[in-house]
Amino acid sequence: MLDGKHITLGIESSCDETAVGIVADGRELLANVISSQIDIHTKFGGVVPEIASRKHLENINRVIDAALGEAGITLDQVDLIGVTKGPGLVGALLVGVAAAKALAWTKGIPLVGVNHMHGHIASNYIEHKELEPPFMSLVVSGGHTNIIMVDDYNTCRKLGSTRDDAAGEAFDKVARVIGLGYPGGPKVDRAAKEGDRDAIPFKRVYLEKGSYDFSFSGLKTQALNYINTERQAGRPIDVNNIAASFQEAVVEVLVDKAVAAALEYGQKRIVMAGGVASNSRLRELITERAGACGIEILRPSPVLCTDNGVMIACSAYYAYRKGETSDLTLDADPALEF
Amino acid sequence: MRQFSERRISIKGVDEMRELGLELAAALEPGDIIAMVGNLGTGKTTLSKYIAEGLGVTEALSSPTFNIVKEYRSGRLPLFHFDVYRLSSGDDLVDIGAEDYLYGDGVCLIEWADIVADILPEETIVIRLEYGENEGAREVTIC
Secondary structure, eight states: OBTTBOEEEEEEOSSSOOEEEEEETTTEEEEEEEHHHHOOOOTTTTOSOOOOHHHHHHHHHHHHHHHHHHHTOOGGGOOEEEEEEESSOHHHHHHHHHHHHHHHHHHTOOEEEEEHHHHHHHHHHHHOTTOOSOEEEEEESSSOEEEEEEEETTEEEEEEEBSSSOHHHHHHHHHHHTTOOSSHHHHHHHHHTTSOTTSSOOOOOOOSTTOOOBOOHHHHHHHHHHHHHHHHTTOOOOHHHHHHHHHHHHHHHHHHHHHHHHHHTTOSEEEEESGGGGOHHHHHHHHHHHHHTTOEEEOOOHHHHSSOSHHHHHHHHHHHHTTOOBOTTOOOOTTOOO | OOOOOOEEEEEOSHHHHHHHHHHHHHHOOTTOEEEEEEOTTSSHHHHHHHHHHHHTOOSOOOOOTTTSEEEEOSSSSOEEEEEOTTOOSHHHHHHTTTHHHHTSSSEEEEETGGGGGGGSOTTOEEEEEEEOSSTTOEEEEEO
C-alpha cells in the first residue's frame, strides 16, 4: 500500500522487451521501465531485438529495481504481482514467470498470470480513466492484428485476426522491399507523408463478406511486382508514392473492418492498442470514418502502445478484483489465446 | 528421419503449391525438420500453411516473423513454425531455446533457414523457393 492505494507490479518478458510497470489502484502509473530504453550496451544499437532468455535473465532484476526506484516504493509496499504468462516465446516468458513467482513466494504477495493481449487492451485504462468495458478494440502490432469485442475486463471475444502477416509486419516487409530499413512502421509513415496515396492501386483485401479477418501478405508481393515492372520499363521508382499507397491499402481495410464491427455490435467506442496504433494515417482515417458514425476513438500514447509492464499490472489488478489469482504452479503458455 | 530424394518442381500457382504442401505433410515423421530458403514473397509462409493443413492443423497458421516461433498442436504431429529472419545466426536460435523443438517429437518448419544453417542437423530437408517465369509461378528444389 502507498497512501492507502493498492499497488500492483507488472512484469512483461514475452518477446523483445524485459519490462516492469507499477500502478496504483489499477490505473495510476507510478513507474514504467523498459530494458531497451535503459540498456546502452546493446551490441546492435538496439535494432536487433533481445529475444534471448539469457538477455531477459540479465535484465530482469535491475529492471525490477529500477521500477521500484522510479515509483519510490519498496517491495514491501507491493500488494499484487502480475506477470505475462503468454502468448510469446517460451524461454523469454519463463524468465518473467520465474521472477514473479520468486517475488510472490518470498514476500507472500498474491500473484496473477496475465494474457499479454489483454494487457495491450488494458494499457488504455491507464490514460483514459473513465473507460470501462464493453467496447470494440483494434489491436495492431508487429505480431498481431485483431478485432476484439471486449465484454468485460480481461474478457474478450476475438472477431477477427490476420490469416498471414500482421499489419506491423507488412510495414516492416514493404519497408525492406523499398529500402527504408528497420523498423519499417515509423519509416513508411514518414515517407508516406511526402507521397501520393492514390499513385499505385494496391489491392484492398477484404476476404469473404462480413469477415473480420485480414490478409496482408499479398501487399509485399504487389510492391515487388510493381518495382520490377517499373525498373524494366526504365521508369524511376518513387519510394514515397509506394509507401503512401501501400499504407493506405493497409489502413483502409483496418479502419473499415473496425468501424463495421463497432456498428454490428452496437459499440460507441473503438479502443486501439499495439504499436501500429501510433501510425499517423491510421489515427487520422479511423477518427474521420468512426466520427462520421458517432463512434469515439481512444488509444494509448506511443510509450504504452509497445510492450510494457504497466499494461500487465493494470490487467492483473482487474483480474485480482474479480477474484483471480495464480498459485506457484503458474507456467508459461506460449500459444495462449485471447 | 524421412529421406526425400532430390527433385526440382515447377509450380504454376497456389493450387499446385497446395498439392506439394499436402504431399510433403503426408510423408512427415516426428523429428523432421524442413528448412525453407527463398526471397521475400516466394511463398515460404504459403507452403507452410499447406503443410500445416496436410498435418491436420486446425488453427489458422499466421506468419511467425515477429514471434520467431509459433506452436500448433492440433494436427497429426506437433508443428513448430519458425521464422528466423530477425536472428543473425544459429547461436541466436539456440539462445531462444530452439533445441527443445529441433530435437523434439514434432515437425519444425523454418523460414529463412539459411541464416541458421550452421546449427541444423544433416538430415534437414531443404526446400528452396525461387520466382518462376510467370506471375504466380515458382521453382521449388527439395533436397
